[in-house]
Amino acid sequence: MDPTDGTTTLANSNTCIKEEPMDISDPPVINQKVDVALLKGTMTGKKILSKERPDDNARHLASTLTLEEQISLLAGSDFWRTVAIPSRGIPSIKTTDGPNGARGAFFKNGTPAALFPAGVSLASTWNLELMYEVGQHLAAETRARGADVLLGPTVCLHRSPLGGRNFESFSEDPYLTGKVATAYIQGLQKGGVGATIKHYAVNEQETWRMTVNCAVAERPLRELYLRPFEMAVRDAKPWAIMSSYNQINGTHGDMNDHTLREILRNEWKFDGCVMSDWTGTNSVAESIQVGCDLEMPGPTKWRGERVLRAVESGQLSREAVERSAGNVLYLIERVCRGKTDMTEPPERSDDVPERRELIRRAGAQGLTLLKNEGVLPIAADKKIALIGPNAKRAIVHGGGSASVKPYYTTTPFDGLQAQVGSELLYARGCDTNKWLPLVSDANLTTPDGVAGVIVEFYHGDMFKGSPAFVHHKSQTDLFLWDSAPMEVLPAYSFKVKAKLTPVTTGYHTFGFMTVGPGRFFINGELFIDNWDWTEEGEAMFDGSIDVIKSVHLEAGVTIDILVESTNEVRPMAKKSFSGRTHQYGGCRIGFQEEFKADLIAEAVEVAQQADVAIVCVGLDDEWESEGYDRSTMDLPKDGSQDRLISAVVKANPNTIVVNQSGTPVTMPWADEVPAIIQAWYQGQEAGNALADVLLGYANPSGKLPTTFPKRLADNPAYHNWPGENEQVVYGEGMYMGYRHYDRTGIEPLFSFGHGLSYTTFSYGEPTISSKKLSDAPPSNSLTVSVPITNTGSVAGAEVVQAYVHDPKSRIPRPEKELRAFARVELAPGETKWVHMALDKYAVGYYDTSLGAWIAEEGQFDVLIAASSADIRSKISFAVPESFTWIA
């Protein structure tokens, strides 16, 4: 019975009930059996005889389209696809997030996909061959989702440890980021899939992400924040780039003349397609004029008719429209190469053993051993206690658009249990949920008794008549961004219906958040009224806070749950503030039964019975996510994980802490425990990769791509984070990451580039191929070589780092900057030479007085290092005469 209208709600004839994974509207299969003119180098029968540039074909085709046709190409057709013009042989292509998997057309509950380690974990490997391999597999995954363009990699820098999306990007260092991104893009595009390097530019925080103005000086802009993009554009030629939401020195990323036209197009000669971030187009004429070619998602909000009028009124040039249409066509052409049929295939899974193996290997290589006083690896005969909130949870990715529905997941407990003979001891130790666990994790069924809930969609915002669509959903994180049926947009209402049977009697707690207005009923009675919410929370991009309320329930007594919500914009204040709507709608329903156990006491008891205790702590996709930043560097929640670790190590001195997070966390117990592994987010093989390293089947070789400070207050952005009144000043200038710690002498907890192994390495004397570097061949590049020996008894890999120090410069420069690195695998006793190339980019800085890069005449030192704080030797060379360049 529907308590609000007193009628039994039945599906009408229009209603479709689908079981997951078909619970989502099937992606439209676009019939594109068109004569793909682009692919054949022909246009209306005419062959282009001499092609001087690779994009000539696309540009020629653009020039033959009508203005209306050109304009139609400048915005998506739907959430993920471009517009097709079948009469002109132009197919639609499909994009998908990105970056550590190819999710497909649905944000939640989509087609199962391979989940790779998060960007920060990939960067911790410093392994460029591996990155290339990951790119190739991501290409296959993207194709399996029926898509042509992957929305990744993310290359924004780790400016503050609190950055909500740091996990998704690679490093605090632009050079490491640029190298990793380049290899990733090369692998991906080799597979025929376009990369979309993002978010261009200066997108280092999530707070006010759509509106914040990031004030950054020209030199750090060039030398730090644009550097990874510049390197990738030069060396990997990404087919697409995504502009950022934020403003850069007063202008949004999609309409920023300086970053888009002057630098990207004019200086770097980028020949690909610029697309806006999703709903991140902010103007009609300006964004096209400076070169933001494609508004995403579609259907258009800013283009179409409005662009036509802008051209007619002279606000926007026809050339700009044609140029952007040509850029979109060039992207389409690139992803279509080799295809004979442009019919979009349905999404499928492609869970193959080679990919599983790669993800496990990449995971193990990213694991970073921060400390080890003889406890690791764990011998096979030891009795192990696995403790902690993350021990039996699959913490595999951060939150937001980087998440996918993985083929499978592995937990630390399962991974370890599969490889050790004896039974593991286990204790949860504490809880860390930011929001209550989903009610779908409890004993929840649809009214018909199937696990999960029913979502009924109604046309309009009044729940009128019968539902137009009924979907089944297995879980209650009902973010309907791209999974509400297109047919009910723009205004719809929905009901969620389910039955819940508690396992225990007690005061049980529900959590309820909605994107639009919402109400929550239990047994027909209004339980939580969130209809006129005013306080914004963090989940679901602009949704309400989580409203928490407890109620006494009896074990085994089933209750009816009903949610009513709409995508109507409320409160009005919100609409006027951001000018956006809740078009996507949605709600999240959480639930937790009352419990009174002393979890830490249980953990201590278990630790005492074991030879070795492993405590799995950290963050998860609720604490670390797109959409918001962290508010503290401390482990959640309220110190419980820190208390747990201290209690366990007192009970068992052989305690290993495994921390899963994409960013540094404060470790007040770092001196108390003998071993710490930084485990990042490792994707679907997280548990197995961790077990491989804990047991010594894989020797850790990861090194930190980001500094771990002792305290939040030590980090360089501390005084300028996240800013105020939607303004943030990048006040630390050039001194970001280790550049800041070097300059201030503040000792971090673990330095950039630090990571231990189960073996040891010695560094021999370096040599240099030339003592001079100039801008003309053959002396425009030199090679530093150093012999590395594995002095231990097991095989291992070492990441050798080369930092350049400029002893004398006209303007202040960081103490040293990473300019080359090499990873070398060595058998016990083996020695290999590693070779690292340096060129003008290794010595240059951006001189704002010249508006150019300059390599200043003088001596430069190359510091050969095992980490930014562990310099092993030095070798020098000279630039005999200053020289400058633009790109």
Ligand code: BGC
């Ligand atoms: C994110 C992008 C993502 C896009 C599509 C945006 O909110 O910032 O990184 O690719 O959504 O999901």
